[in-house]
Amino acid sequence: MERPRHQAAVPEGLAGQRLxxxxxxxxxxxxxxxxxxxxRAGWITVDGAVRRPRDPVHAGEQISVDAEPEPETPLAPEPIPLRLLYEDDHLLVVDKPAGLVVHPGAGNPGGTLVNALLHYDPGLEALPRAGIVHRLDKETSGVLVVARTYAAxxxxxxQLQARTVGRGYQAVVxxxxxxxxxxxxxxxxxxxxRKRMAVVETGRPAVTHYRVAERFTAHTLLDVELETGRTHQIRVHMAHCRLPLVGDPVYGRRPVYPKxxxxxxxAVLDGFRRQALHARHLRLEHPRTGEAxxxxxxxxxxxxRLLEVLRHG
Structure with a gap:
């Protein structure tokens, strides 16, 4: 299904209102x-620039909508195994494997984390995005939190908007x-x-912190913390710093072999066909108790296996 593509100019009667x-x-x-x-996903621009929902618009500005389509079929529960790190009446914390898509969409109508969650807890159907409040790319592994109630x-x-959630990753660059x-x-x-993200002057603010965890002959293991959570943020920022992730098919490069x-x-570098990115840890306050x-x-x-071979050359 094609993405909805629309353009319109802001009429005089709507000038000054929120986008x-x-x-x-x-x-x-x-x-x-x-x-x-x-x-918020960056699929809508005003005169080519990304805006916030609350930003006012002016008469004559050109609005472009290049949005992700809705899934063509209703979301269905599927008995896909889940690796749970934590569970209570308010939260599920999932260890997502690489290769598992989070949300259904064009090309992935099923077989996703959402389908698995709906099978595990049918009550999640009543929540936005089945309770998922942040996402990981298909080929990124690691920890992800799911709300089980509207309050949670x-x-x-x-917490995400206030930037108080700690999201720690590891990346091999x-x-x-x-x-x-x-x-x-x-x-x-x-x-x-439009399938890629990029550093763009008019884009949404994005801040990434990284430090060296381990050095190899021609590669480095980084500890990475997100201050913001933009689509593909770590992959884009590291490529922008000329430190592309190993195996990244979109923002990376051909395998680099040490002398x-x-x-x-x-063989391991050739065979690592996903971005070397792992969501290692997650810190937040429990939405009910306030406990860290x-x-x-x-x-x-x-x-x-990748780290083991890099250590030994």
Whole structure:
């Protein structure tokens, strides 16, 4: 199914109003909540720039909608195994394997984490996105939290917006940075390739912190913390710093072999066909009790194998 593609100029009668209200008036086929999600995802631009839902618009500005389509079929529960790190009446904490899509969409109508969650807890059908408040890319492994009630969902979203949720990742990058750093570079849809994100001056603020965890001959293991949570943020920021993730098919490069690399190392680098990114830990306040909570997801087997071979050349 093709993405909805619309363009419209802001009429005089709607000038000065919030962007989300103007969109609801111009495109009544879509709910306001759905339009707000598309704004935050960067699928809607005003004169080519990403805006916030509350930003006012002016007469004559051009609004472009290039949005992800809804799933073509209703969401169905599927008996897909879940790796649970924690569970209570308010939360589920999942260790998502690489290769599992989080949300159904074009090309992935089923077989997703959402389908698995609906099978595990049918009550999640009543919540936005089946209770998922943040996402991981298909090929990123690691820890992800799911709300089981409206109150928990609201509280977790508020924590994410306040930037009080700690999201720690590990990434294996090509290159050897001399030290860690902070990347403060706005991110938006790539101006020419809408399937990619890019550092764009008019994009949404994005901040990533990283430090060196372990050095190899031509690669580095980084500990990464997100201050914001933009689509593909770590992958885009690391590529922007000329430290692309190993195996990244979108923002990376061909495998880089250290001088004198063994055949085993070459084979492992050639065979690592996903971005080397793992959501290692998650910290937040419990939405009901306020207790500080922390979970860690163990690295998957392919990740451990990659590090083992990099250590031995």
């Amino acid at each position: 989300d209200r103007v969109l609801a008036a111009l495109f009544p086929d879509y709910s306001r909540s759905r339009l707000q999600q598309w704004i 969902h609201h509280a977790l979203v508020a 090509v290159g050897r940075p001399t030290a860690g750093g902070r990347v403060d570079a706005p991110i938006a849809r790539h101006p020419r390739d 004198g690399a063994s055949e085993t190392l070459r 909570m922390h979970w860690e997801a163990p690295p998957p087997d392919d990740w451990e």
